[in-house]
Amino acid sequence: MASFNKIIMVGYLGRDPELRYTPQGTPVCDFSIATTERRKDKSGEFQDHTTWFRVSLFGRQAEVASQYLSKGRQVYVEGTLSQREYTDKEGNARTSLEVRGSDIQFISSAGDSEHTPTARASATSAPAPRKEAPARPAPAPVDEDDIPF
Numbered sequence: 001m002a003s004f005n006k007i008i009m010v011g012y013l014g015r016d017p018e019l020r021y022t023p024q025g026t027p028v029c030d031f032s033i034a035t036t037e038r039r040k041d042k043s044g045e046f047q048d049h050t051t052w053f054r055v056s057l058f059g060r061q062a063e064v065a066s067q068y069l070s071k072g073r074q075v076y077v078e079g080t081l082s083q084r085e086y087t088d089k090e091g092n093a094r095t096s097l098e099v100r101g102s103d104i105q106f107i108s109s110a111g112d113s114e115h116t117p118t119a120r121a122s123a124t125s126a127p128a129p130r131k132e133a134p135a136r137p138a139p140a141p142v143d144e145d146d147i148p149f
Contacts, residue, residue, distance in 0.1 A: 007081040007099055009053060010107070011035040013073050019066035029062035031055055031069065033077065033099075055079070057101040068106050076105040 011033035018030050036050045055077055057065050069075060079101040088094050 005080045006078065008076075008078050009033060009035055009099070010074065010076050011053070013069055013071050013075060014052065016071045017066045017069050019062060026058060027060070027062040027066075029057045029065045031065070033075065051097070054096055054098045055101050056098070057104065061101070061104060065104060074107040076107055077101050078103040 014032040014034050016031070020028050020030070022028060031054075033053045033055055034050050035053070036048050038046050039049055041047050077099060079099040082098050082100070084096045084098055086094055086096065
């Protein structure tokens with residue numbers, strides 16, 4: 001049987017993206033994302049549980065992300081998840097969740113005038129233009145005789 005590794009996240013950047021290049025010249029953009037869930041604890045109180053992910057993007061997607069993203073921005077990321085274990089400076093064993101991004105969407109709030117454009121980048125293409133929703137016909141007016149009560 002085949003295996004499958006895919007993660008989809010919507011979270012907030014914890015730091016500004018860092019753009020670097022491999023020795024072969026491939027752009028790589030690294031940043032961290034925080035996702036937060038609200039859960040009830042044993043006493044019935046709601047607690048926020050935050051999980052941090054390290055994200056790496058490659059190629060043109062990395063360049064676009066480094067240009068448009070900044071700390072605090074909300075972002076949608078799809079990719080593959082891996083877990084890395086390491087020892088920190090104090091000698092403690094730590095675990096890091098790392099995502100190799102394959103698709104990213106920049107999410108802007110209505111009041112975010114600095115980052116108003118919505119952009120989408122795919123691992124195989126440049127940012128896709130935003131598609132407008134087709135216009136829906138206006139609903140027909142309702143006559144009082146049509147109301148069943």
